[in-house]
Amino acid sequence: xxxxxxxxxxxxxxxxxxxxxxxxxxxxxxxxxxxxxxxxxxxxxxxxxxxxxxxxxxxxxxxxxxxxxxxxxxxxxxxxxxxxxxxxxxxxxxxxxxxxxxxxxxxxxxxxxxxxxxxxxxxxxxxxxxxxxxxxxxxxxxxxxxxxxxxxxxxxxxxxxxxxxxxxxxxxxxxxxxxxxxxxxxxxxxxxxxxxxxxxxxxxxxxxxxxxxxxxxxxxxxxxxxxxxxxxxxxxxxxxxxxxxxxxxxxxxxxxxxxxxxxxxxxxxxxxxxxxxxxxxxxxxxxxxxxxxxxxxxxxxxxxxxxxxxxxxx
Ligand code: M3P
Ligand code: FE
Numbered sequence: 001x002x003x004x005x006x007x008x009x010x011x012x013x014x015x016x017x018x019x020x021x022x023x024x025x026x027x028x029x030x031x032x033x034x035x036x037x038x039x040x041x042x043x044x045x046x047x048x049x050x051x052x053x054x055x056x057x058x059x060x061x062x063x064x065x066x067x068x069x070x071x072x073x074x075x076x077x078x079x080x081x082x083x084x085x086x087x088x089x090x091x092x093x094x095x096x097x098x099x100x101x102x103x104x105x106x107x108x109x110x111x112x113x114x115x116x117x118x119x120x121x122x123x124x125x126x127x128x129x130x131x132x133x134x135x136x137x138x139x140x141x142x143x144x145x146x147x148x149x150x151x152x153x154x155x156x157x158x159x160x161x162x163x164x165x166x167x168x169x170x171x172x173x174x175x176x177x178x179x180x181x182x183x184x185x186x187x188x189x190x191x192x193x194x195x196x197x198x199x200x201x202x203x204x205x206x207x208x209x210x211x212x213x214x215x216x217x218x219x220x221x222x223x224x225x226x227x228x229x230x231x232x233x234x235x236x237x238x239x240x241x242x243x244x245x246x247x248x249x250x251x252x253x254x255x256x257x258x259x260x261x262x263x264x265x266x267x268x269x270x271x272x273x274x275x276x277x278x279x280x281x282x283x284x285x286x287x288x289x290x291x292x293x294x295x296x297x298x299x300x301x302x303x304x305x306x307x308x309x310x311x312x313x314x
Contacts, residue, residue, distance in 0.1 A: 001071055001075060002070055002075050002177065002200045003068045003070050003075075003117065003122070003178065004068075004069050004070060004071050004202070005066040005069055005201065005202050005207060006052075006067075006148055006150060006151065006207055006208070007049070007052065007068055007069035007118060007121065008054060008067045008123075008148065009053055009054070009065075009067075009221045010053075010054040010063070010065050011053065011054070011055055011056070011061075011063060011064065011218075011221070012057075012058035012060055012062045012063070012266070012268075013061065013265070014059060014061060014131040014177075014265075016038065017025070018265040019264055019265055020042075021265075022265055023053060023055070023264070024141065024142075024265045025141060025142050026143060026237055026238060027143055027145045027223055027270070028045065028054075028141040028143050028144040028145055029145065030044075030045070030127075032050050032291055033050070033051070033099060033100070034129070035099055036289040037057075038056075038097075039057070040054070041053070041054055041055075041247070044146055044147050045127035045128070045144065045146070046127070046139050046146035046147050047146075047147045048124065048125050049069075049121040049122065049124070049149070050100045050101075050121055050123075051100070053177070061268045062115065062217065062218055062314040063114075063151075063217070063218035065115060065116050066113070066114075066115075066119060066151050066153075067104065067115070067116035068116075068119065069117075069118060070117050070119050071119070072119060072186075073120065075119060076103065076105045076117060076119060076229075080092065080105055083107055084104075084178050086172065086176050088107050088108070088172070089177075091105075091107070091209055092105055092106075093106050100122035101120065102118055103118065103120075104116045104117065104118040104178050105117040109165075109169050109172060110165055110168035111153060111156065111165035111166075111216050113155075115173060117193065119142055124220050125267045125291075126278065140267060141270075143222065143223070143225060143230070143237050143242075145223035145234075146223070146225065146226070147223065148221060148222075150207075150208060150209065150221075150222050150273075151209075151218070151222070151275055152209040152210070152218075152219040152220050152222070152281075153169075153209070153210055153211075153216070153217075153218060154211055154212075154213040154216060154218065154219045155168075155169055155211065155212055155216055156213070157193075157195060157212025157213060157214075159193055159212075164212065165212070165216065166210045166211065166212045167193075167194040168193055168198065170194065170210060173208065177201075178199055179200065179207070179208070180199060180200055180201070180280070180284075181197055181198075182200050182206055182255070182284070182287065183198040183205065183255065183287040183288070183289065184208075184286060184287070184289070185197075185290075185291075185294060186288055186289070186290060188291070191290055191291065196211040196212060197209065197210050198255055199303075202280070203280050204276040204277060205256075205280045208254055217313045217314055218268065218313060218314050219269060220261060220269035220271045221269075221271070222268060222271035222272070222273045223270065223272050223273065225273065227258075227274050228249075228275070229259055230270055231258050231274050232249055234260060235249050235260050236244050236270045238260070238262050243263070244262060244263045245262045246269060246306075246308060246309060246312075247260065247306055248260070250301055251299075251301060252299070252300060253289070253293075253296045253297040253298070253299075253300040254289060254297045255277045256275060256277040257274070257275050258275045259271055259272070261309065267314055269313065269314070
């Protein structure tokens with residue numbers, strides 16, 4: 001019941017042809033449709049719904065909205081009631097507002113990011129099918145990403161004014177959408193300020209994360225790979241395609257994920273992410289990272305923050 005997983009991200013891109021080339025050749029996604037407004041829809045080979053990424057033409061980079069899939073259509077009505085009772089306005093967009101997708105519950109998180117929930121998207125199947133499937137398809141391209149895994153949203157955090165949209169979002173996700181808190185970063189006097197959170201509905205450590213910063217935005221969307229070796233190979237693909245790498249292969253202390261960060265041609269940050277980390281369960285104790293260990297939480301090996309990584313986002 002309720003939210004199952006991330007469903008899609010809708011991203012603004014400035015050069016559509018370059019963006020499609022990036023998501024096809026570097027990530028290994030396939031274009032599944034285009035609409036009359038020039039939006040392009042793509043999916044990964046291991047995903048069964050019609051699309052997990054929408055690219056929309058724009059004069060800037062950034063996130064339009066992120067959508068999560070719920071299990072039952074009736075969940076949308078139940079969640080609408082809970083979200084409105086919490087004090088957040090919602091709109092039910094009719095079926096077909098987005099192609100091949102059922103009605104969508106649209107609202108803004110306390111941070112201002114637009115979120116949508118939906119129950120139905122056209123089933124097209126994975127590239128290996130469901131009968132005696134091979135472990136991977138023959139025509140794999142680039143990194144061969146399996147699926148869109150999570151997104152990380154930057155939220156306004158200003159200890160001087162007391163504004164903390166990380167804490168507000170996290171409370172909302174727990175109380176209205178039944179997300180669980182896996183890990184958090186606590187900073188400030190006595191570790192009293194919740195500066196970042198990783199939250200889940202699946203059995204992996206995060207389906208969404210919030211990090212505090214001077215302004216709201218998109219930090220990254222992340223795609224799942226099987227193993228550390230696949231992360232290395234995805235970095236090789238990026239070097240071969242002259243893709244701008246932000247952080248070369250390393251490991252997060254937080255979530256234990258194996259990772260590489262890079263940019264699409266418009267400057268939207270992507271991550272390829274491997275390793276399930278640990279089995280995230282509702283009764284798992286929350287992991288807390290303190291301010292003095294923040295560096296190793298983010299990049300476990302060096303224990304040092306990278307300036308571009310914390311300061312550059314769309
Ligand atoms: C991840 C992850 C930041 C930490 C990022 C961590 C932006 O992306 O997948 O665990 O501080
Ligand atoms: Fe991530």
